[in-house]
Amino acid sequence: MTHADIMKAAGLTEADITGGTLAVRSPIDGAVVAHVKETDPAEMPAIIARANAAFKAWRTVPAPRRGELVRLLGEELRAAKAELGALVTLEAGKITSEGLGEVQEMIDICDFAVGLSRQIYGLTIASERPGHRMMETWHPMGTCGIISAFNFPVAVWSWNAALALVAGDPVIWKPSEKTPLTAIATHRIMERALARFGDAPEGLSQLVIGGPAIGEALVNSKDVPIISATGSTRMGGIVGPKVAARWGRPILELGGNNAMIVAPSADLDMAVRAIVFSAVGTAGQRCTTLRRLIAHHSIKDDLVAKLAKAYASLPIGDPRKEGTLIGPLVDHASRDRMMAQIAKARAEGGKVHGGEVAAGVEGGAYVSPALIEMPAQTDTVREETFAPILYVLGYETLDEAIHLQNDVPQGLSSCIFTLNMREAETFLSAAGSDCGIANVNIGPSGAEIGGAFGGEKETGGGRESGSDAWKGYMRRQTNTVNYSAQLPLAQGVKFDF
Numbered sequence: 001m002t003h004a005d006i007m008k009a010a011g012l013t014e015a016d017i018t019g020g021t022l023a024v025r026s027p028i029d030g031a032v033v034a035h036v037k038e039t040d041p042a043e044m045p046a047i048i049a050r051a052n053a054a055f056k057a058w059r060t061v062p063a064p065r066r067g068e069l070v071r072l073l074g075e076e077l078r079a080a081k082a083e084l085g086a087l088v089t090l091e092a093g094k095i096t097s098e099g100l101g102e103v104q105e106m107i108d109i110c111d112f113a114v115g116l117s118r119q120i121y122g123l124t125i126a127s128e129r130p131g132h133r134m135m136e137t138w139h140p141m142g143t144c145g146i147i148s149a150f151n152f153p154v155a156v157w158s159w160n161a162a163l164a165l166v167a168g169d170p171v172i173w174k175p176s177e178k179t180p181l182t183a184i185a186t187h188r189i190m191e192r193a194l195a196r197f198g199d200a201p202e203g204l205s206q207l208v209i210g211g212p213a214i215g216e217a218l219v220n221s222k223d224v225p226i227i228s229a230t231g232s233t234r235m236g237g238i239v240g241p242k243v244a245a246r247w248g249r250p251i252l253e254l255g256g257n258n259a260m261i262v263a264p265s266a267d268l269d270m271a272v273r274a275i276v277f278s279a280v281g282t283a284g285q286r287c288t289t290l291r292r293l294i295a296h297h298s299i300k301d302d303l304v305a306k307l308a309k310a311y312a313s314l315p316i317g318d319p320r321k322e323g324t325l326i327g328p329l330v331d332h333a334s335r336d337r338m339m340a341q342i343a344k345a346r347a348e349g350g351k352v353h354g355g356e357v358a359a360g361v362e363g364g365a366y367v368s369p370a371l372i373e374m375p376a377q378t379d380t381v382r383e384e385t386f387a388p389i390l391y392v393l394g395y396e397t398l399d400e401a402i403h404l405q406n407d408v409p410q411g412l413s414s415c416i417f418t419l420n421m422r423e424a425e426t427f428l429s430a431a432g433s434d435c436g437i438a439n440v441n442i443g444p445s446g447a448e449i450g451g452a453f454g455g456e457k458e459t460g461g462g463r464e465s466g467s468d469a470w471k472g473y474m475r476r477q478t479n480t481v482n483y484s485a486q487l488p489l490a491q492g493v494k495f496d497f
């Protein structure tokens, strides 16, 4: 299929892809595939006002009925999975199975949110006063601004939107400037769900396309109480304080510098499989990508040899092609950054395997993944580079390994490969990994949507997806009801007059 066929199959029209000011390139071959129209920043107040009008209606719709909209969205996504997945491949450069996997994550979160729509509940709490009852109620919060990144161009929207819509919040989505096409196609799918739903308020789900001025309008608006932003730590460092300064609620999902500890007892063949998928999958462009390997000295050389062998056989190239495992980086600037980091690591004493410009489709930024044995956890290792670079460090004691694992600014995902129960439990304990995600005998990437997703430190502290992440999209109200004929005060205070 040509690029044009893929865009058409995903529901994009001529008007969607021509006549605009935002040039969209496919990472596959670097070709400009569309010129998308941008939202005029001057329209943002009206867009936000529409969302807030929708909020007034949507917050009173019973949550299970709100769940019906998300159920329909899940149905529409199932029907459009192949076409939307192919568009993800075209616009973000993911291999076919990962493009489809991304849409599957959208479907999964819809299913989760539909169930959630009948499980939004608070606690009842024992009151210290006779004839009193305490409870908590979860109410819709207001408009949720969703700022998403290129690497999960559609799934990030759905993790937020599915929960926000069930929670009673309208959504305004600002996708990455690199991936507006998948956003337009996804929003069209959403519009189909809305049409089938029937009586959803106008402005419940909106899409805005453009650069920083659009994002800033959301971030700075007092009328957008929740801002969920996924992207770099640099971006989050700007967004977080701005949202906080106007008393909004930021949900930040920023950088990761995820590590795996490989202990002497580890099943090395399993570890190798986990390492390869999590270090080179999505060409190293997941925030959960494995970036640091902390291997026990006794097995390190063996592990590196196995990995170097596996790395040498990985099919790199056209992500549309059956069998390809490593597609292109998002653009040439990203490849330049990768090469610059490798040069820095080499200057710090790193021994580099791979990490070269690779042949792929003419015009795309293809690379072979890099495996770099480092003498120490240097500043370069402590930085996140959004590319397939895996730094290898050695350790002697588990304490040392955990210290290395935690001694970076980021705190998203982590894991240990061990068959030793004491080591595994220590890693998961309060004195173990400091990350939002900590796994045993599986890699750090590819988290299921059922768990809360996010991390600590410079990762931003936000949680999305499963568990009770929905609470981030609602406001909690504590209620005390007095059904007695007395008016006792708390804490035994007497105030008679």
Ligand code: UN1
Pocket: 151, 152, 230, 285, 286, 287, 288, 289, 444, 445, 446, 447, 448
């Ligand atoms: C991201 O890279 O922004 O755990 C999120 C994973 C995916 C999510 C990645 N479920 O790798």
